[in-house]
Amino acid sequence: MSQYEVLNKEKHRQLRIKTGYGAALGDAVMYAMTYPMEFRDIQGCYPILFTKDPNTGGFFAAAVLGFEADQNLFLQDDTWDASYVPAVMQRQPFLIATGGEDDKQAPVVSLDLKHPRVSQDEGEALFDAEGGATEFLNQKIALLDKLHRGLQHSRGFIDTLLKHELLEQITLDIAFNDGRKESVQGFYCIAEERLYQLKGDVLESLNQAGYLQPVFMAVASLSRMRDIIERRNRLRL
């Protein structure tokens, strides 16, 4: 369960945040949400697929980390074996809520008090002795800000993909070396055939909105699928 609160410098003065990586720190997830502005970093390490938010049915992009629930094939004890960790993982246990004191729509920094990274005595402090934000917290806030903007840009990106019918369902039927078969459902990818039929004016509008490059990065990222299948094979051998 989660317990979300808006970050408050009096109330959360003593809190510390555990850094590093590990299943015990909440990193054992099958995929991590991502957004087009991050695709350049993501596609170097992970396949980018699309899936649906279970609460709204809306699509979002995801960096695939494993083939079953709670399986992160990049996690090796306390290391994350990749040159880039998705921003949505780096920001834990923080998130953005809307609802400032003056402006109800204003984004405010919040956190999940039940997140395993939240501690009373271990890890990085959020506030210094004077009550000011530490360098650590400022970095997280900057990350959240980037994420927030990235996710807002992502909405238009997703709407545009749907408008041009550029997503299609994909079922991953994979036979691993140890004989186990996995059929992963619920993911979507770029519909390449339709992508290559797009006409000039559509391509231009996609390019102007900054959507064209990430579409191709998502296509190219599927070559990373070989890598995670290899990781999965090594796991059982």
Next chain:
Amino acid sequence: MVRLEIFGDCRASEATLLVSDSDRFVPQLPLAQLPTQAPALWDTNGHMNDRISRIVIVGGGSAGWLTAGVIAAEHRIDSQAEHPFELSLIESPDVPTIGVGEGTWPSMRATLQRIGLSETDFLRECDASFKQGTWFRNWHTGSGDTYTHPFTVPIDYAETNLAPHWLALADAPQFADAVTAQTALFSDCLAPKQITTPEYAFVVNYGYHLDAGKFAELLRQHCTEKLGVKHIKANVSQINATESGDILSVTTDRAGDIAGDLFIDCTGTKSLLLGEHFKVPFQSRQANLFNDTALAAQVPYTEDEQPIQSCTHSTAQTAGWIWDIGLPTRRGTGHVYSSAHISEDEATAQLLAYIKETAGDKAAAGLVPRKIPFQPGHRREFWHRNCVAIGMSSGFIEPLEASALVMIELAAGMIAEQLPPTRDVMDIVAKRYNQKFLRHWDQIVEFLKLHYVLSARNDSPYWQDNRAAASIPEKLSEQLSLWRFRSPWHQDAGAVDDLFPTASYQYILYGMGFETMPRQTRSYQQSQRQAAELFRKNAARATQLRQALPGNRELLNKVREFGFQKL
């Protein structure tokens, strides 16, 4: 107030999609395979024979507009085309539509998709909810007994007949509960899908409950704005015949004469073209099914977010039964009964008592139900010369298994698929159409009668009369005799397009305590282990579904807010 933004957590376990059950219950309405090569339409002199290119539908309502939608979606209406095709619908601005038929079969999903409507728009605009079957109460003994007829066939039905194995169980759960996971959703008003399930797709099979008036309105808008159907608001005052006796045109009070090649009669019980003009006789089925009157009443919910039922509720009375349909905004109820067996006052009192019982005294106070008398039966033929009747103009029977809308879908589908290219071949299509729909009507009568024949109620002459041998169609009597010794399965299917599949017979028979004493055949013994495994699998699936599926109300609220994705 703090509203949390997305990207809280995205654990895969929450997002795991459920794999859907098979969809075999749906009567198939396949998209037409139109011949790519048009048949020879030109005679040797280079003259075109009587090409059928102008269709005129007389009457709106669900029947008229649904028919218009299905035909128009199949045949492109394009005035610029080499052989233009026109579809007009003449609707009287003065006659209100009757607006009954608020339950659909799962086939409606395919029909709406075929017409090109988005499911999200349909659910929002028509106050629609999900229907997963029918829940029957007091039909067997009258003392609180219940059973269900779900839209999903028994697990592994294509390969294994579980009925004899269920009959052999000592402490068996109810038949439907033992053989399908779907019924596990009913008690908590759970939905047949998730918000992540694409539009028209399902986790468990479903149709709809809807507001018939709003449905006709949505279809009208879609047909006229998107599909090119011409809407003529006028009253038909005269029918003009050709020398051969076909309908040449209809004269209207404010749009002149409307000529056509094929006329579709959707004028309701009036049956203006087929009945009044062509005098095609009416075939009463009241000797089999006694009910001839309905009293309809809308009931408000008692609380704002009250759960919406997953099924049509059907509660037997002393001389009929009460329907109860949950829409997002209200419930629709009604008492359908035999006027020969109960007075209108008594029938009204029973309906009000039901409303009091299920919605409280306040909901029943001051309610005046709307009376709809009807003659149970149908025309002797439905397609005569160049005129075909669809909807109530072709026939009507009590809505016990919600057959009204599905019959419209089937009729419109067959016309769209087999639209005769010329007048020459129309009579052949008409003959086949009539054979097929007479068979459908016979099966509806037999299947509905099954519900009455199996009742053990003795509290009124109505139930006793219903079991009188003379009132039972011969085919049904024969089937019941056979089914004492083996349960219905694939060998009992009459035709590929049977309206009610054999699985439906199983649900009614074993829901109502029918006893079959199957033989201990070799195939029965061989499938015993398999059956035990299937019962276990079904129970596990039921648990999984109950955990994963949201309430109907919750899902419909989400549809309102977010809509379903198209993929």
